[in-house]
Amino acid sequence: MEKLLPRFLEYVQIDTQSDPYSKTTPSTEKQWDLAKKLVMELHQIGMEEVSIDENAYIMATLPSNVDKKVPTIGFVSHFDTSPDFSGRNVKPQIIKEYDGSDIVLNKSMDIVLSPDYFEDLLLYKGQTLITTDGTTLLGADDKAGIVEIITAMEYLINHPEIKHGEIRIGFTPDEEIGRGAHKFDVEKFGAEWAYTMDGSQIGELEYENFNAAKAKVTIKGKSVHPGYAKNKMVNAIGIANEFLSLMPPHEVPEHTTGIEGFFHVHKIKGEIEHAEIDMIIRDHDATHFAARKEMLDDITAKLNKKYGNYLSLSIEDQYKNMREKVEPVFQIVEIAKEAMESLGITPIIKPIRGGTDGSQLSFMGLPCPNIFAGGHNFHGKYEYVPLESMEKATLTIVKICELTASQIK
Numbered sequence: 080m081e082k083l084l085p086r087f088l089e090y091v092q093i094d095t096q097s098d099p100y101s102k103t104t105p106s107t108e109k110q111w112d113l114a115k116k117l118v119m120e121l122h123q124i125g126m127e128e129v130s131i132d133e134n135a136y137i138m139a140t141l142p143s144n145v146d147k148k149v150p151t152i153g154f155v156s157h158f159d160t161s162p163d164f165s166g167r168n169v170k171p172q173i174i175k176e177y178d179g180s181d182i183v184l185n186k187s188m189d190i191v192l193s194p195d196y197f198e199d200l201l202l203y204k205g206q207t208l209i210t211t212d213g214t215t216l217l218g219a220d221d222k223a224g225i226v227e228i229i230t231a232m233e234y235l236i237n238h239p240e241i242k243h244g245e246i247r248i249g250f251t252p253d254e255e256i257g258r259g260a261h262k263f264d265v266e267k268f269g270a271e272w273a274y275t276m277d278g279s280q281i282g283e284l285e286y287e288n289f290n291a292a293k294a295k296v297t298i299k300g301k302s303v304h305p306g307y308a309k310n311k312m313v314n315a316i317g318i319a320n321e322f323l324s325l326m327p328p329h330e331v332p333e334h335t336t337g338i339e340g341f342f343h344v345h346k347i348k349g350e351i352e353h354a355e356i357d358m359i360i361r362d363h364d365a366t367h368f369a370a371r372k373e374m375l376d377d378i379t380a381k382l383n384k385k386y387g388n389y390l391s392l393s394i395e396d397q398y399k400n401m402r403e404k405v406e407p408v409f410q411i412v413e414i415a416k417e418a419m420e421s422l423g424i425t426p427i428i429k430p431i432r433g434g435t436d437g438s439q440l441s442f443m444g445l446p447c448p449n450i451f452a453g454g455h456n457f458h459g460k461y462e463y464v465p466l467e468s469m470e471k472a473t474l475t476i477v478k479i480c481e482l483t484a485s486q487i488k
Contacts, residue, residue, distance in 0.1 A: 080230065083469055087209065087226045088171055090116075090158075091218035096166040097159035097256045104134040104262055105159065105252035111135055113158050117225065117250055124233040126248075134252070134262045141232050141246040149244025149484045153273030154231075154476055155436055155447065156224030157254030160216060161458040170212040179204045184460065185213030192461050199280065199455055200463075207466040217462035219454030223469055224276030225250055227452060231476035243480035247273070251436055257291070257397045260439035270445060272411045274479065275437035278451035280427065281468040282419060285449040286405040286412050287430035288438045289340070289361040290368040291397040294375055296322060296356040298349070299389045313389060315354035318382060319347065322356065322390070325378045338363040338430050340371060363400055363430055398434050401441035401448075408446050414486070415450055418478035424471055427451075450475060 093113045098106040105111065114135040121129045121139045128140040143149055160166040174182055179201055182192040190213030194200040200208075211217045228248050235241055247270045251259040254277075278285060300315030326342055335341045340362030348355050360375075362368035372394050379392040405412065416426045431438075437447030453468030 090222040094167045099256040137250040143245040150271040151245040153247040153270035155249045161255045163458040164216045174208040203465045210463040219464040220457040224452040227472045259436040272446045275435045277435045282427040283451035285431045287402040292360045298354040300352045302351040316349040319354040398438045401438040404441035
């Protein structure tokens with residue numbers, strides 16, 4: 080466990096931000112920097128069948144040390160970080176024995192991580208917190224998961240008295256842009272089930288996630304001198320504003336929680352003759368999800384009828400709710416739950432307000448619930464992770480491996 084913190088500090092300082100507008104895999108060349116390092120480290124700790132393919136997907140094996148047939152299980156994490164906020168030049172700060180007060184991330188910029196706003200901080204009084212310096216994200220999503228998996232494998236290698244079956248691990252690029260599992264070779268991975276180490280608060284155990292799609296509205300216009308524009312100009316920016324006004328104002332991320340779905344407009348650009356709206360659509364319920372997509376179709380049709388076919392809409396499904404694939408093999412959730420409880424961790428079983436590689440992998444034939452990695456406030460400058468949560472996540476992996484072997488007669 081002594082290598083857990085130095086590993087994490089080293090990994091987060093390697094910029095692996097992904098790019099949703101790139102067509103390559105990985106979407107950014109810099110993701111290779113960490114990928115190649117991970118391959119070296121897996122060899123160093125004694126993993127077998129270590130491989131990395133042309134798209135930077137990494138796999139490795141810890142062989143079974145029992146003389147009976149045990150299911151091969153897996154653990155998966157992603158090494159890219161979100162394009163929502165800079166991952167360059169990360170300078171992690173270590174707060175030992177956190178006392179529950181405000182944490183000044185950056186004095187000169189007056190950036191403060193406060194429990195008055197982020198109440199979860201108070202869960203970790205007395206613990207060691209790793210934070211940003213207020214100018215970048217941290218990268219606990221999901222470098223914490225990668226560190227936990229590697230450290231757990233190293234722990235099992237160094238403690239052969241802990242009995243386990245064959246363990247497969249996989250690290251992926253581009254999860255943050257919804258493509259982390261697109262080129263994952265499930266057949267090569269060869270596990271009966273797996274767990275993504277990509278959750279947040281200690282104890283999280285999730286087997287439901289959003290149905291997800293991305294949408295793009297493209298609007299054409301006509302530019303005419305404004306002094307002579309009556310009944311002639313078609314202002315694409317104005318139509319874009321009207322489109323947004325017809326969407327439900329409270330069905331957005333900042334006004335929803337739990338299993339409530341939303342529309343999230345994350346980019347708008349426009350001139351008189353051309354405007355674009357980029358958004359994502361999320362809902363746990365498949366019927367409601369379909370209705371959301373239909374709503375965008377209806378708004379597009381309404382405005383085309385009003386203005387004369389100046390709008391086009393494209394919608395692309397990204398992933399589905401993995402619940403339907405996990406429930407038939409629910410014992411894999413029960414094993415994770417038992418592992419946590421045996422370590423004194425209270426399981427928090429709830430739907431994910433997002434998605435993980437596991438949601439796609441589940442529909443590719445690899446049932447894959449999600450387990451906490453420990454971080455909070457992902458994708459921004461207030462991101463932090465308690466060291467003790469990372470240690471507990473590492474031990475949870477070890478215990479899952481042990482329980483899987485011990486429960487098979």
